[in-house]
Amino acid sequence: MAAERELQIAPLxxxxxxxxxxxxxxxxxxxxxxxxxxxxxxxxxxxxGFAFYISFSLLAAVLFYVLRVAPSSLPAGKSLGDTSRYFRRGGGFEFWTGGLMGGLAGFVLTWTLFYGLVRA
Structure with a gap:
């Protein structure tokens, strides 16, 4: 009932x-x-290289959350890492790690290009 009331007050x-x-x-x-x-x-x-990519991708997600998503005051019943107000399917896993696989091809492409340019 509380979730329905929240959606009526602040619809998605x-x-x-x-x-x-x-x-x-x-x-x-x-x-x-x-x-x-x-x-x-x-x-x-x-x-x-892959550890570098994973760690800094997660750091970028944390910075994005802290600078853009984290509300100044949390609504009642919401936890600190809850992104369901801003993203589909509750955010959660999609928000924090969704871009790891999507950006992997671009990472490998630029990684090998610049590694080859610097080491050549």
Missing amino acids: VQESLVHNTRTLNNLHSLTASLLGVAAGILGLESLA
């Missing part, structure tokens, strides 16, 4: 959810490419 607008998801996907793609450039210039190889 489909266009806003789509915009937020698109913005997050763009952030993941850009972050993956920039991390690929950094990993290539640093000369990282194998698991060190």
Whole structure:
């Protein structure tokens, strides 16, 4: 009953959810490419490069959450990491790690390109 009342007071607008998801996907793609450039210039190889990508992608998600998503005051019944107000399907796993697989191809592409340019 409380969730229904919340939706009546502050409804979820489909266009806003789509915009937020698109913005997050763009952030993941850009972050993956920039991390690929950094990993290539640093000369990282194998698991060190992938660990670099995973750790800094999660750091980018945390920074995005802290700077853009985290409300100044949490509504009643919401936890600190709850992103269901801004993203479809409750956010959660999709918000924090959804861009890891989507940005992996861009990361590997720029990683190998810049590694080859620096080491050549």
